[in-house]
Amino acid sequence: MSIHSRIRGVFMSHRSGLNYCAAALMIAAPAALFAQWPDYPTSGVPRNPDGKPNLTAPAPRTGDGKPDFSGMWGWETRANCGAKCDDTQVSREFINIASTLKNPLPYQPWVAELVKKRGVEQGLDPNVHCMPRGAPRIWTDDYYKRIFQVPGRVIILTERNMQYRQIFTDGRPLPPDPNPTWNGYSIGHWEGDTLVVETTGYRDDLWLDASGKPLTERGKTIERIRRPNYGNLEVEITIDDPRAYTAPWTVKINQPLVLDSELIDYYCLENEKDAIHMREVNRIN
16 A cells, blocks of 8 residues: 555545544644655565465464464455445444444443433544544554564554553453553453453543443453454454443454555644634534
8 A cells, every 4th residue: 555545544534434523633644654664565475376465365373373463454444345334434333333233232221321412412532532542442443553462462553643552461360450541451361263352441431432332440341353364353342341231242343454554653633733723613602
């Protein structure tokens, strides 16, 4: 993907995905884009006889025989997942993380009213104010992420605000009394070729998507991460939050591999000049 396509993709993703949020607050061009390596070829890519990448080839494995999740990953849009995806630059799960579920989510009564309010009152999403989005939204985000799998931990870097997440696989337990954070505290263990990740210690004010589904401090997430082939990562997320939902619920999100590209620093408030005008509009209204 060329540098010009990357710039346009980032810009269009915000315009398309945040129509009912204050999108202008999110559009801030990252600096020094041309000093990076967005077109440098990815090494070790399996190829078909015609020379094109073989994305259905077996997943690579680490020295201990486990699937290697290392790589740069994107999100599904109409361009790479067909008619089942919305015709936007963002994933359907970014707007509604439960979009693929057949049944309504098991909201607690107070949550149904909260989600309705968040859908009506624009600009409430912490995302719009450039706050961290929280670990679950890393998978639905309209930014690339890069995974490094090393002994004892899995590290996820994301372009948005240059954030990171750590999943510890060294056998440590979850902290008994964690200080709440946006990404929580994550530990993982292997069940065959699936990495099972448990996360607790979330903040009480997280949104799971742009529609306002909450994740509270009592929430726990369980992610089951697989790499069925070279070109795809499957992330199954179970939300277990008894304060917000009457029962756990699970979604499955696909992450397509991104080749011949690299992360680009992006801080959403850089060169931002709209907030003062938006406050004036709100004062008048």
